[in-house]
Amino acid sequence: MTAPPVPPASPRWRRPLLLLLLLPAVLLAHLWLADRLVPQDLGFGDAPQRIARIDVAFVRELQPAAPVLRRLQPPRRGPRPAAALTADAALAAASAPLPALLREPLLEPLPEPLTEPLPAPAPSPAVATAGAASAPTGAASAAGTAEAGTAAAADGAMAGAASAAEMAAAAGAAASASAAFEWPPSTRLDYLLTGNYRGPVEGQARVDWLMRGSRYQVHLELSVGPPFAPLVSRRLSSDGEVGAAGLVPLRYEEETRVAFQQPRSLHMAFEPDRVRLANGREVPRPPGVQDSASQFVQMTWLFTTRAGLLAAGARVEIPLALPRAVDLWVYDVLGAETLYTPMGEVATMHVKPRREARPGGDLTAEFWVAPTLQYLPVRIVIRQDADTWVDLMIQRLPRQAQR
DSSP states (O other): OOOOOEEEEEEEHHHHHHHHHHHHHHHHHHHHHHHHHHOOSSSSOOOOOOOOOOOOOOOOOOOOOOOOOOOOOOOOOOOOOSOOHHHHHHHHHHHHOOOOEEOTTSSSSOOOOOOOOOOOOOOOHHHHHHHHHHHHHHHHHHHHHHHHHHHHHHHHHHHHHHHHHHHHHHHHHHHHHHHHOOOOOOOEEEEEEEEEESEEEEEEEEEEEEETTTTEEEEEEEEEEETEEEESSEEEEEEEEEETHHHHHEEEEEEEEEETTOEEEEEEEOSSSEEETTSOOOOOOOTTTTTTTTTTHHHHHHHHHTTTTTTTTTTEEEEOOOOOOEEEEEEEEEEEEEETTTTTEEEEEEESSOOOOOSEEEEEEEEEEEEGGTTTTEEEEEETTTTTEEEEEEEOOEOOOOO
16 A cells, blocks of 8 residues: 655745745835825925924923812802992902812812802992982981982992903902913823724834923824834924914824825815815815814813813814814713723723714724823824724823923
8 A cells, every 4th residue: 555645844944935025015004004194185285384283392201290280260249338448459350369269089070160149230320319219217217308318229230340340340350260270291101002903003203292491382192113213204384373272273284105106195274263274275164173183282281270170071172174174073081991001000080072983984093091191182082984094002101291
């Protein structure tokens, strides 16, 4: 009986050859993922001068601390004093200092700001005169009807002055509360990037919050592949000013670099009454509008200054200027979550947009903010669709500049 033939041994070079053939496929997959995350055919035109980056030095680590909430509270209103309100007293009431900053328990629902009904409008001099004349007072009985009418008219004028002073105090308190918010110093956050497109992808990302005076910049940079030779890199930059209502973007730009391709860029300009989109179309500018990069820091401002906003079940509305349109986005605060990061456990609140990612639609970004780290985002997930996404997880404590 003849033994069956033994198949020849596989050459030792076959496995390295297969790996070599797979390398272009992996490279193409990474490049395809980059194209899916880059807007196409927007008619960018000639890009303006690139945003000049604010130069800062990050010299210290931000240590976790109990969160501080700065409430915007209306002044308490008590009964009007019987004594006359002088001009000096009205000025002192309008410039009264705000209550001291309040520390809140970590991740507990925050109470709403104190609200009290506005005082009833001051009576007109005629009504006040009639009321005072009918009141049985010793002064009115002794002085007669004419003196009672004169005293009541003066009382009505004083009440009107008190009402005006209260309104001035309320307006001054609101303006002072906005000005009292202390923006965090220039801060750098480094992230590990993972993702998926028919398999895992890896890289790194960084967010820089930069300040100089009243000017701010936010730079979000991410890359896929090794740091020394990334296959894809993308930068989103917002440049503007800080104001009483948070960030006021003036310019926005994106730049994407893909291996073996020319860099692509787009830009938007924010005018006082309109936004010039990436394709040159102009649309009205809604109050509080943000861009793709500034929205994360604007959320920090909102969560720090508005009591009860960072609580499960709350929602945040932000007008977003994206390359193709300006639209209102609604974010839901889902609740508290503990993240297990390379630097340890971090207590966070999960914030997610109501819009679902879909092919051909706008990219969506959900994030996790850490109250113990100045409400900064310690995790960001950007989705193109259910199967195409990148996940940024903080890898070390944020670094900050000196104030």
